[in-house]
Amino acid sequence: EIVLTQSPGTLSLSPGERATLSCRASQSVSSSYLAWYRQKPGQAPRLLIYDTRNRATGIPDRFSGSASGTDFTLTISRLEPEDFAVYYCQKDGRTFGQGTKLEIK
Amino acid sequence: EVQLVESGGGLVQPGGTLRLSCAASGFKFNNYWMHWARQAPGKGLEWVANIKEDGSEKNYVDSVKGRFIISRDNAKNSLYLQMNNLRAEDTAVYYCVSSPRVAVPECWGQGTLVTVSS
Numbered sequence: 001e002i003v004l005t006q007s008p009g010t011l012s013l014s015p016g017e018r019a020t021l022s023c024r025a026s027q028s029v030s031s032s033y034l035a036w037y038r039q040k041p042g043q044a045p046r047l048l049i050y051d052t053r054n055r056a057t058g059i060p061d062r063f064s065g066s067a068s069g070t071d072f073t074l075t076i077s078r079l080e081p082e083d084f085a086v087y088y089c090q091k092d093g094r095t096f097g098q099g100t101k102l103e104i105k
Numbered sequence: 106e107v108q109l110v111e112s113g114g115g116l117v118q119p120g121g122t123l124r125l126s127c128a129a130s131g132f133k134f135n136n137y138w139m140h141w142a143r144q145a146p147g148k149g150l151e152w153v154a155n156i157k158e159d160g161s162e163k164n165y166v167d168s169v170k171g172r173f174i175i176s177r178d179n180a181k182n183s184l185y186l187q188m189n190n191l192r193a194e195d196t197a198v199y200y201c202v203s204s205p206r207v208a209v210p211e212c213w214g215q216g217t218l219v220t221v222s223s
Contacts, residue, residue: 031208033208033209035208035209035210037150039150043215044200044213044214044215044216045150045200045213046213047209047210047211047212050208050209050211051208051209056211088149088150090150090152090210092207092208093138093140093152093155093204093206093207093208093209093210094152094155094164094166095152096149096150096151096152097149098149099149099150
């Protein structure tokens with residue numbers, strides 16, 4: 001069973017800065033079915049990226065996804081106030097990472 | 106507009122049963138995989154189960170196998186989760202999720218809270 005490890009646990013940045021979030025799979029993956037979600041306090045998660053690099057409907061282009069081997073990355077080019085939340089990666093529609101909290105510095 | 110509305114949560118004693126429902130609208134329900142996911146208070150997300158468009162394939166996380174049953178009624182645009190022999194560690198908000206492909210859980214309901222406690 002694949003385990004997803006997200007880093008860092010907490011990321012402190014300011015609005016306008018660039019954020020880089022990591023999600024590492026415990027074993028080599030044969031598919032690119034990696035998704036990223038943002039969850040604001042008290043709300044359901046929202047799909048941001050699917051199939052490693054495709055933006056979901058309505059997601060602005062400041063969000064991008066990439067991969068290198070077993071390492072997956074979510075990049076937010078310029079942080080907006082609404083981006084400060086918890087981010088999760090998910091593999092194959094099943095296993096979730098433990099989350100990265102993006103907080104205002 | 107896609108809408109997923111969960112119901113059926115509540116307080117139940119350990120060993121008890123509960124049936125969650127999810128009413129779907131705004132999309133072709135019978136063309137979508139459907140999932141249940143959960144989130145314990147203050148914790149991360151956990152995938153629980155999924156079911157194929159026609160109900161012919163079902164998958165579960167190991168911790169609920171043999172206790173939970175996922176089902177759907179395409180005529181009623183509804184998804185269900187029968188939860189038996191509930192444990193304290195099943196306490197969580199349960200989300201219904203629609204998925205145009207099995208690996209793309211796309212839209213999430215607002216969730217229903219299940220509390221297992223004596």
